[in-house]
Amino acid sequence: MHRALTMTRRRIVSSIPVLLIVIVGTFLLLEAAPGDAVDAYLLSLGGGDAGLVAELRQSYGLDQSIVKRLTLYVGALLQLDLGWSVAFDRPVLDLIVERLPNTLWLMGAATALAFSLGSLLGIVAGARPGSLTDRTLSIGSLALYAVPSFWLGLVLVLVFAVDLRWFPTAGIETIASGKTGLARVADIAWHLALPVSALGFIYLALFLRMMRAGMAEAWRQDFVLSARAKGLARRRIVLRYVARNALLPLVTMLGLQAAAMLGGSVVVESVFAIPGFGRLAHEAVSGRDAPLLTGIIIVSAVLVIAVNLLVDIAYALLDPRVGSGEVAP
Amino acid sequence: MHSPEGVAGLCLIVLLAAMAFAAPLLYPGDPLAIVGRALTAPFTDPALPLGTDRLGRDVAAGLMHGARTSLLVGLATALVALAAGTLVGTVAGLAGGLMDEALMRVVDAFQIVPGFLLALAFVSVTGASLPVIILAIGLSAWTGPARLVRAEVLSIRERDYVAAARVIGMHPAEVALREVLPNALPPVLALTAVIVATAVLVEAALSFLGLGDPNVVTWGSMIAEGRNVLRTAPHLSMVPGLGLVATVLGVYLLGEGLADAMAGRKARG
Numbered sequence: 001m002h003r004a005l006t007m008t009r010r011r012i013v014s015s016i017p018v019l020l021i022v023i024v025g026t027f028l029l030l031e032a033a034p035g036d037a038v039d040a041y042l043l044s045l046g047g048g049d050a051g052l053v054a055e056l057r058q059s060y061g062l063d064q065s066i067v068k069r070l071t072l073y074v075g076a077l078l079q080l081d082l083g084w085s086v087a088f089d090r091p092v093l094d095l096i097v098e099r100l101p102n103t104l105w106l107m108g109a110a111t112a113l114a115f116s117l118g119s120l121l122g123i124v125a126g127a128r129p130g131s132l133t134d135r136t137l138s139i140g141s142l143a144l145y146a147v148p149s150f151w152l153g154l155v156l157v158l159v160f161a162v163d164l165r166w167f168p169t170a171g172i173e174t175i176a177s178g179k180t181g182l183a184r185v186a187d188i189a190w191h192l193a194l195p196v197s198a199l200g201f202i203y204l205a206l207f208l209r210m211m212r213a214g215m216a217e218a219w220r221q222d223f224v225l226s227a228r229a230k231g232l233a234r235r236r237i238v239l240r241y242v243a244r245n246a247l248l249p250l251v252t253m254l255g256l257q258a259a260a261m262l263g264g265s266v267v268v269e270s271v272f273a274i275p276g277f278g279r280l281a282h283e284a285v286s287g288r289d290a291p292l293l294t295g296i297i298i299v300s301a302v303l304v305i306a307v308n309l310l311v312d313i314a315y316a317l318l319d320p321r322v323g324s325g326e327v328a329p
Numbered sequence: 330m331h332s333p334e335g336v337a338g339l340c341l342i343v344l345l346a347a348m349a350f351a352a353p354l355l356y357p358g359d360p361l362a363i364v365g366r367a368l369t370a371p372f373t374d375p376a377l378p379l380g381t382d383r384l385g386r387d388v389a390a391g392l393m394h395g396a397r398t399s400l401l402v403g404l405a406t407a408l409v410a411l412a413a414g415t416l417v418g419t420v421a422g423l424a425g426g427l428m429d430e431a432l433m434r435v436v437d438a439f440q441i442v443p444g445f446l447l448a449l450a451f452v453s454v455t456g457a458s459l460p461v462i463i464l465a466i467g468l469s470a471w472t473g474p475a476r477l478v479r480a481e482v483l484s485i486r487e488r489d490y491v492a493a494a495r496v497i498g499m500h501p502a503e504v505a506l507r508e509v510l511p512n513a514l515p516p517v518l519a520l521t522a523v524i525v526a527t528a529v530l531v532e533a534a535l536s537f538l539g540l541g542d543p544n545v546v547t548w549g550s551m552i553a554e555g556r557n558v559l560r561t562a563p564h565l566s567m568v569p570g571l572g573l574v575a576t577v578l579g580v581y582l583l584g585e586g587l588a589d590a591m592a593g594r595k596a597r598g
Binding site: 154 | 438443444563
């Protein structure tokens with residue numbers, strides 16, 4: 001436990017400069033955009049006179065120098081103030097906090113689906129490396145990995161919502177249904193079934209292939225050979241000796257695909273009209289809302305750091321070998 | 330290359346490349362031009378074999394020109410990412426010290442921001458055109474090659490032949506280019522398939538969201554356009570999607586086939 005704590009502290013400290021680079025980089029990138037929030041606002045108004053423009057720029061602090069604004073921005077960030085969204089006319093942090101849970105549910109469920117089904121099929125494929133089942137599953141999962149998530153979403157909508165009418169086409173829950181408690185949870189789950197599948201089935205391949213590769217590796221190890229020589233049942237060897245040793249590295253995959261999945265949620269949420277974090281990013285781009293987009297990128301970076309940290313802690317707790325050599329200099 | 334998977338991948342890519350090269354010959358006009366009645370069903374008009382979309386544009390022409398865009402974006406992104414990654418990785422690995430530390434923190438920063446969000450932000454700032462989209466996707470693709478090149482350089486620069494080159498008085502830049510880089514590159518080239526495949530998918534997703542180059546046909550924008558008539562004419566979004574799957578799958582299979590072939594040669598030799 002002490003080891004995990006030391007590691008956590010060191011990882012948090014080392015991620016501070018990285019986060020600072022992200023903040024400054026994002027700020028400068030969106031600063032380079034032609035036109036600012038005031039231009040976008042004026043466009044929505046249909047124009048305005050020069051006095052109004054100057055007044056608006058001043059009220060948003062857009063008349064200051066770039067270094068001044070960057071310092072102000074970072075200073076505000078330290079107080080958890082992410083600025084003001086121009087498109088929504090609300091604080092950026094409120095918007096993100098409001099939208100994030102939907103995306104976390106979507107990603108969590110998709111990850112659970114990908115991990116459980118992927119490792120299960122990986123065990124089936126890795127039980128007999130090189131067999132027909134193995135090859136079929138490997139190619140099939142690769143084909144699935146080649147599918148764009150938004151297109152898979154449309155296919156699922158076409159089959160399960162338009163033709164079969166089993167699931168709704170869009171939304172996060174039935175509007176104004178008045179449902180509460182478990183009935184509401186069931187309603188949300190029913191709405192999320194297709195988007196979770198669209199996002200989860202694609203990453204299934206990663207876990208399947210990693211599990212399979214790990215098992216192929218384990219088959220060559222001496223302890224498996226000795227288990228076979230002892231005459232243990234094949235099923236027992238596969239589950240207790242081979243699969244067990246291949247399962248642990250899959251945990252690291254959870255952290256690696258967090259960033260990819262967060263990016264993937266942008267399109268999937270747009271396809272299924274889920275009011276989540278990813279869709280907010282798309283809305284920020286459409287609304288030319290630089291403060292909102294900056295906030296979204298910074299929060300997503302923090303999120304990815306947090307997920308990776310959690311994965312590392314879990315790994316250190318699961319595998320006693322990790323970190324044993326990491327004595328602080 | 331002996332594996333059936335690799336051969337299948339090669340066939341897919343050759344087919345798609347043929348489509349891409351034939352596009353301007355078979356359909357020399359603008360694929361975005363209106364050529365017939367809107368929503369002509371496929372296989373009804375010999376001049377428009379795959380019918381037309383909601384605006385009366387030729388689906389077959391769009392499909393062919395779309396292959397061109399996808400392959401171009403995929404290959405160009407890989408080129409940009411490999412070049413940038415190699416440069417940063419080599420500098421970091423050879424310079425060491427503070428320079429190495431600083432460059433690797435920048436690599437970290439680019440890696441923790443979801444690549445798609447980064448591309449989204451970059452395109453929204455600079456305006457969508459094909460070169461911008463290639464750069465935008467490259468922004469998150471160069472980190473993998475950079476890390477790998479750095480690791481290779483770190484191991485190679487300690488070898489005797491590099492020390493010998495230094496001893497005979499070779500200029501550091503010459504050591505980097507003639508002794509270190511040629512040996513550090515082969516493992517990095519194995520990343521190409523993944524970069525190309527990811528770039529094709531990201532470009533499609535950007536176009537699907539309406540952030541692609543509006544003057545170029547892309548499969549992503551065709552899918553988005555077909556989505557409006559998903560119930561009545563589902564083929565309009567299904568067919569370009571299959572094109573994307575074929576492209577990405579082909580790239581993966583070919584990449585794996587080549588990797589296997591190279592590993593096999595190494596094992597035999």
